[in-house]
Amino acid sequence: MARGQRTAEAEAGRGSVPERLLRAATRLFAERGFESTSVQEVVAAAGVTKGAMYHYFGSKDDLLYEVYGRVLRMQTEHLVEISSRDAPVAERVHAAASDVIVTSIANLDDTKIFFRSMHQLAPEKQRSVRAERRQYHELFRSMVEQGQSEGVFRSDVPADLVVDYFFGSVHHLGTWYRQDGQLTGDDVGRHFADLLIAGLRPQS
Amino acid sequence: MARGQRTAEAEAGRGSVPERLLRAATRLFAERGFESTSVQEVVAAAGVTKGAMYHYFGSKDDLLYEVYGRVLRMQTEHLVEISSRDAPVAERVHAAASDVIVTSIANLDDTKIFFRSMHQLAPEKQRSVRAERRQYHELFRSMVEQGQSEGVFRSDVPADLVVDYFFGSVHHLGTWYRQDGQLTGDDVGRHFADLLIAGLRPQS
């Protein structure tokens, strides 16, 4: 009582209040899903009170939105850098494909949340997230198209469809990947990028 | 009573009560997600009362479970038939890959529900669904392994990983495929199967 009761848990230790909230929310939303996690549970795990949460975030929805934002922004930055490299298009696509796998595995909780709970976002925020994601996809697609026009990639499969084909694998990671398994994120990234690039080679 | 109050809606018209409930639930769960759909909404769409629903289904969870079961059983049957065909392994894998895409698109609502809401199922039912899904995966994987041992498929990527790679695309369908778009389910099935098979060819 004298100094405030520190009943906090794992997340409570370090960082500012908003950081602790985001960290707790990320873990819980990934574990139980957005709708099955109550605001009470999030604030308890973060070691703060409800009032504090509503001081920093406008709503539970906002919390979800912020979780998305962080990884999405990082992945877009990576892709922008990769696509602007001075290297053959096949190499750039391979690097981009590998990178999205590696970063998704490094932030597996966010990935799970992204694909499971995006439809729970308020329409407006959903549009905003989708817009950012679309931007990512378009950049990726334009690289595929470049490869097709250079004759490095097969042209009988629409570039759009190639992107949808590959990003399914990213979605799926949250379902099967285990941090304590044998494969590192790099392993999976390399294998998946290999499978993609090989599948894209012109057919004889 | 003689008049009967037909407050029913779309789903109410045809079929038995459980059928109407499953139809309504499938549509609503796909549209809004499982947790955001109330039992009240389901029974209203089916044109029955809550009591009737609980007469046939033990819980809201049960409804979700039944939705899964139907498509899962069908896809497993298909795969069993395909894998037992007397054809080269590459052809069989192509047919299986194409089939799962085609049937997932033909039951797109169920597919959306499957991948978005499975984690909301009660643990026991979740295990049951996972077990059936695993069975499917193992059958698929064994075909890939056969191709590898025959030298038809590359062996530098674990067969397990190939299955996880491809089934991501199935997951993802619900996110981007539009029934009113230009591509039919067959188109997508063929293209995705092509990309997979090409990606699996031994690397020179």
Place this chain on the structure above:
Amino acid sequence: MARGQRTAEAEAGRGSVPERLLRAATRLFAERGFESTSVQEVVAAAGVTKGAMYHYFGSKDDLLYEVYGRVLRMQTEHLVEISSRDAPVAERVHAAASDVIVTSIANLDDTKIFFRSMHQLAPEKQRSVRAERRQYHELFRSMVEQGQSEGVFRSDVPADLVVDYFFGSVHHLGTWYRQDGQLTGDDVGRHFADLLIAGLRPQS
């Protein structure tokens, strides 16, 4: 299937349908309380259907009412017989006190139900049961009064109060008596009757 599924349980075996229902209801009401036992549970334990129950009993309430009736009628008959015996009043009171303990222990489930659930009965039925119970009490009280006017029992405690005092012990049996304990119903009956009679002796 061929001959109807006998999923019945303990109660199902013997007796007519109404008998089986009463037996099942008595056991379940005593175990879980009237309000916490559903009609469905009663009919399942009796091995019949809900329709059958409503054929024989007008309501769930009726079931409770019948349970009461049986023991109450028996105890009243016993008391009438005992009170008309040609024996000293102290002996008759002792016999009556002992008898109500013995029969209550022999029908312990009914006793539990009686004292726990009577207030759940519909007002009309409650009045009817109370009337029968009051009749019993009055007969008992008149014996106590007779003892008082004969000078065999102390007169400084109102006879009414003596009856309320003693019947508390009957109430209470369901709370502590264990069929598998050391004391038989006869033991308890004798001891309690002894305590009562001794307490009633004129004070010097």
Place this chain on the structure above:
Amino acid sequence: MARGQRTAEAEAGRGSVPERLLRAATRLFAERGFESTSVQEVVAAAGVTKGAMYHYFGSKDDLLYEVYGRVLRMQTEHLVEISSRDAPVAERVHAAASDVIVTSIANLDDTKIFFRSMHQLAPEKQRSVRAERRQYHELFRSMVEQGQSEGVFRSDVPADLVVDYFFGSVHHLGTWYRQDGQLTGDDVGRHFADLLIAGLRPQS
């Protein structure tokens, strides 16, 4: 808002929210029984909302549990004080017997609830209440045993049984005692204690 909707009733007037809730619950549970009283009825009588109730009490069960606790604790305190008095054992037993009657009548609603609804409590809480009650009984029994070893009380009836015998009368109070009758709690306490003590005297 400025006006505030005072739909409150009897209990609403005074005291904190939890106090008002306990007061309302005590009255209603005694009147209609625990299972026949809805949470809605309790909060309406207390003049608060359901949310407020669940802010202070974990469940409807908790409300019942708290009702028990208060009287039980008071009675135990009384007994501890009485049993430690420096007075002949017969006097102490008389005082204890009288006290439990007097306090039970002074809190007649709680007494009714206690004996009618305890079996509806969740198992864990039931154990807790039983444990406290057992403690009370043991203390009472040890006084009886002391009287027996001193030769002040008869020894042909087990002390255990004496306690069960007498506490039946406490149970029963809720059934017959009327606040507006002729007998005060003190009257009943004295008479019942007299009957008990007289019954316990060594038989010649």
Place this chain on the structure above:
DNA sequence: GATGAATGAGGTTTCATTCAT
């Protein structure tokens, strides 16, 4: 910046009972 009591709408589920067969 932060608290936590309080709200009130809405959630899932249970249940005694009815009635066409």
Place this chain on the structure above:
DNA sequence: AATGAATGAAACCTCATTCAT
């Protein structure tokens, strides 16, 4: 005599959010 599908009211409880302090 007996069935079991269907009703509809009411039950307990949860939760995101607000607001006076």
